[in-house]
Structures are given as C-alpha cells and as structure tokens.
Amino acid sequence: MTAHKSSLFSRLARRVAVVLALGAATLITAAWFYARAAADEAYDRLLLGAAFQMAESLVVADDRLSFVLPPSAFELLGLAQRDRIFYRVVDPSGETLTGYGDISPSADLSRSRAAPVFANMAYRGVEVRTVTTARAVTSQSGTGWAYVIVAQTTEARQALASELTTRAVILVAAMSLLALIGSALAIRLSLRPVDQLGDILRQRDPQDLTPLAATVPRELLPFVTSINHFINRLDERVRLLQRYIADSAHQIRTPLTALTAQVSLINEDTLSPDDRRHLERVRNRTAELARFTNQLLNHAMVIHRFDSTQLAPVSLNDVARKAFRATVPITIDPDMVVSFEASEEELTVLGDLLSLREAIANVIDNALRHGATSRLEVRATRFGDLGRIEVCDDGPGIPPEDWANVTKRFYSSRTEKGSSGLGFAIASEVAFELGGQIGFRGKTAGLPFCVYIDLPLVKEDKG
C-alpha cells in the first residue's frame, strides 16, 4: 500500500476541535469574569445597604457620638448565610468607636466622603470585601467625618460566581459538543465527492480507457483532468501497440501462407519416417501460427470496427447460427455431437454483426479445440432483459479460479497446450463494447460446463 497521511476528515475535525476548544476556553474565562462581577455587584449592594444602615445609626447625643448597632444591618448581611461579618466605626477624631479596630482597607478613609469605597483585602487570614462609607456629624465642637467600615467574607460571592460559571461551562460545553458533531457531519458531507470519485475509479473496468465523466466540485477538477489526460495517453499507447501488432500479423500472414503452401508441396513419399514425423510437426505448428495470426488480426479488426462502425440492430439467432456454421468444420469427428438451438422468439441486440460473429466463433472454437470430447451445444436464449448465447461442452471445463483470467489477453493456463489466449479476450471485449459481458457456469452433476455471452436486448418499441 502507498503510505498516506491522516485522513482529510480527521485533519479537518482536529482543527475544528482545536478552534472550538479555544473558543470554549475564551467563553468560559469570560463567563467566569462576568460571574464574578455579577456576584460582586449583587453582594456589594447588601454590603452597602448594611453600611448605610449602620451609618444612619450614628447619632450625636449629649454632645457625644453614640451608636446603636442596628441588628437589621446584620440580618441584611446574613442573607449571605455563611459569610462572616466584620465592622468598624471610626469617630471624627479617628478613634475606633466600636467593632474590630484592626480593619483598615485603606490608609486614607477620607476618600469615601465622595462615594462609598469598595475594596478587597485579607483580614485574619481570609479574603474579605469591604466597603467604607462616611457620614458628617456635627457636635458642639464642630463638624467632622465619621466612618463606617463593613467587611464580609467572600464565600457567598464565590459560591454564586462558581455556580454561574458552572452553568455557563455546561452551556458552552453542550454548544461546543453540538458544534463539533455538526462540523463532523458537515465535513463528511463535503468530503463525499472525494469518496465518490474514489469509488468510480475503483469500480472502473481495467480495460475501460474512456475519460471519467464524473461531475466533481471545482477543487477536484484538476485531479479528474489529470486522470483523464493520463487515460487518454494510455489509450493512445494501447492503440498504437495494437496497430503495431495488427500490422505485424498482417505482414506475417503473407509469408506464412507461402510457407503453408510450400510445406504442402513437399512429397512425403520420399521422406524417411523420421522426416515425415518432423514434417507433420512443421505442418501443425504452421497451422497454429496461422490461427494465432488470424486471431491477432481479428482482434485488431474488432477494436478497429468499434472505433469506426456505427452499431446496428442484429438478430442474435442469425449471428449465432452464422458463427456456429463458420466454426464447426465439415470435417468434424463423426463421434462429436454438435447442435445449435435458436431461440423461438426474435432476439435483437444493438451491435456489429462481424464483431459479434467473431466473438461467438471464438468461444465455439475454444470449446471444440480444448473442451468438448463428444458433445457441443450452442444455444440462443432469452435471459430476462438480456439475450444469451450459450456454448456448452462435455469437457472438463475451466476451473473457477481461472475464470477471471482467461478473458485477459494472452493468458494461458498451464494445463492447456496450444491455446493462443486471445479467443476469450476477443469475446470479452466485444461483449463489453456492446454493454454485455461474458460469463461461465461451472460443471455440475447433469449439467455441462458452459460459457455464455449476455447482451442487452433492444427494447421492442425502439426496434
């Protein structure tokens, strides 16, 4: 096998997954920030509300700043149920009036005069959120600023933030998964033409050298064009080769005929028995050579005809009968029973009479030469939409493992001597050109081995 990189699908899917993962990470980070901001905002309001309530409770009585801590402020803060609360009230002189004297979110409390100041700090080893509010108080000694600092631990904020984040994570994860599945489906669909092109190439007959006719997306067009270009060149080469062989065969035939004539002129009587035997062999070899040359020529003829001849309706009965008569020699062994059986109905196929006759003749010839021992049957029948020419003999038949090979040119199974190997190839090519095929049926008990050619029938209305 040729080495290959990972599939287009997995490359695309991987890249899409990376993009989605990056997007999801960004979204989750953003969600986390938003969740923290939202939680801070929600609980900052509680904190501020409590601080305001406490600031409201600062009153000047008897020229002293007094403070009654409102429990409702703590109830408000208590809405964040698990959070601890710290507070500090600073009087205008800067002394701690009550609460936790060591909380100081910032050195300069006066900044909170304009607006409440929020801050995060660590207090007693835990993270707290603080708010500082200021309130002007007037006593006989003048007006000063008192400050209320309220701090709350951040458990509820973190819980809310993580709950919001978790929900966002679930949503983002679900969306990413959906997107991934959707992308995978889309990639599969988009890559289908590639698979289809592959299928077309795979299913193509090895002998089919016509250009590919598949409609493909623009991106695949260069490949198809290249493949077609390659096929065309191959086709041309094959034609050149065939013409060369045909020419050679034609050139050989003339001296061969002369040779045959010369051999037949040799007077056998004057020869010694050894020489006579040698002469017999020369005669046989010459005949074999002549037949082979003929087949080569026929083959070239068949190909040439399909290139140049228009197909016409042909009667399958007629052509089979002609082939039968032409092939079965008058000098056939009298012990051999040969029969031809035409179909009762007219079987018309679209084809070329000469090529078709040659194809059938080759099959019959092959059966006579290599198969039949005492019986040969040729039949034209209808087989569904197909017309079928069957050539059956009582010989041993061709083993099934060779069926695929015998239709190749110059294939010769080792068990058969003297086979040129072109007969089935010609029949197969003709059948293929006419939209049919050649087939074999193994020898079974009671039924002989058969070779058949199926050809599509011309529809009645068309004919």
Next chain:
Amino acid sequence: MLLPRLVMICLLAMAPRSAGAIEGDKELFPASGTETGKLVVHAATDLEAMRPLVLDFQSQYPGLAVEFVDYVTNDLFREAIDACAGRVQGGDILLSSSVDQLVRLANDGCAQPHNSRDTVNAPDWANWRDEIFGFTFEPIVFVYDRRVVPAKDVPRSHEELADLLRSKPDDYRGRIGTYDIEASGVGYLLAFNDSRQAPTSYGRLIESLSRTQTVIRCCNNEVLGEIAAGNVRLAYNVLGSYAYAASRTNSDLGIVLPRDYTLVLSRGAMIPSTAPNPVLGKLLLDYLLSPRGRAVSREKSFFFSENGPLPAEVDGPTSLMESGIGRPIRIGPALLAAQDEIQRRTFIEDWKRLIEGR
C-alpha cells in the same frame, strides 16, 4: 449542695475580673473500659442536665473519659477567647446557651466546621456555617409558685405580666425574679431578643419590673431556687428545660409559655479551632445531634423538642412552632449585633438604670 456551688460561681462571675485563669467547675466521667482518649467539654450548661447525655455518649464510646468543665456563659466566652488566641488550653467542644457569644467566636475565626450525617439533622435556624449547631429546643417561660399566685393572676403573655405588675404592685413587690443580664450571657441574649421581638411590650415590662423591685439572680437555677424557697412568686425569662426539671421534683412550680410570643433558644455547640482533640469533640457533637442523642435529650435532659408535643403540666399553645408563637433565636450573623461592645454596654446600662434605679 447544688445551691452553694452556683452561688460561688455567680460570685466569681460578678467579681471584678482577676488576671488569672478562669476557673470552672470540673467533673470527670472516667472511661468504663480501657481509656483511649479524654474528651474535654467546656460548657455553660447545667451538669445535671448534661449528665444523662454524657453517660449515654460514653456507653457508645466506652474508651472515652469525659472531663466536663462548667462555667457561666460569660466566663466560658472569655476562656474561649483566650484559648482561641492560644493563651490557654481550651476544650474540645464548647456548649453554651449564650449562642450569640458562640456566633461571635465563630465570626472571629475561632471555630472549625464539621459536616457529617448527623449535622444535617440540625434545623436551618440552628446551624451557622456548619460551625455552630443548636442541639436543644428550649422555650423561654414564666415560672410561678402555685401556692401564692392565684390562677386568675397567672400571666399568659408578656402584656399580661406587665399588667399584673401594674395592677397588683404590692403583691409582687420584691417577688419577681429574673436574670442579671450583666452577669449572665444568656440573660442578656434573651432580654435583647425580647426588646427586638416586641419593643413596646418590652418597654412596658421593664418599666413594670423596675417598679416592683425585681429580684435579680445570676442563673436559672438560682432564680428557680428562690421560687422554691418562697422568696419569689414569679420568674420571667427562665429556660423551659430547667424550669421543667425543677417542676418534676417540686409540683408547686407552674410553667407558662407566653402566648404572644415565646422565644426559643437552641443551646449551641461549637468545636474550637484550637481544640486539642477536635475528633473527640466532633464525636460528641454528632451524638448530640443524632436521633439517639435527641431522644435522650428529650426524655432526660431538656424535655422539649421542635416536633414533639409539650410535656404535660406545661401551660402553653398546642403547636408552638406552627402557630408562629415560637420564635426561634436564629443562630446567625444577626446575633453579632447583640455582641457589639457599645450595643451591649448601652443596653445593659439602660436595663440597670431602669431595674435598679429604684
């Protein structure tokens, strides 16, 4: 023998704070089997009430010896603050009826959380941060002496109590008992909650009490003892559990759950962050919150439960919680308001000025 001890504790509590360590009343429950550990309980809870619970707990863990140190609430609080700061060795578990002090301790980071199968049994209002758990259900009641308070006089609400004192000041002058809220943390907590639940009736009640020269005692049992001794006819804001325990031995004691509102206190338990053996403390905490511990508590120690009926002979609404009369003191940050220095000082000063400013 109970009374002299309590008097001594009260005297100690009221005495100006000495610089030395705070002494509690110690009792050791030795392990029944081979001793494998010693649990130190620091409590502001009557030992007699806790004894059945401790003994039953020890029957589950025979290897444990229990050292039970009893304080008044304020001393327990000071001792816990010292222990939290690392100045003295504290207990493995703190039990206190003054839950506001426990909340303050937890808020200052002196508690450690505990989560177990049993802690989820604690109702929502009796659990803060999984650090403080309320393990009892104690209505706050009026106690009166049946021998001297006629049935028609028995007050069934805070208003009726105030009215009674107004209409018959002479009968009850010097005959009403309550806590000294300065010496008793739970007394302060109850008074503070009274003032918040019903500010108007609280004001009237304090005013009435001030006119009748109320007898002030440090602790529940001492107040109950004054009734038994015939010195006091009616006591206000007594823990229902102690009152019921006393009434079982003295049938002259009548108990009333006020019908306008009844405060419900849940005694708090807390594992200090500096506990020497927090695992042992948690064992006891789990036991107190477990169904078995609650059953023993209901039958032998504290007699009331959130879902069960009121004990017989107690005069009160049939369904305390469902009717909305029962007002549990929620263990939570709102109690911090009670613990504010200024708040506490102002509240106690006002109270003393009214009650004692005769």
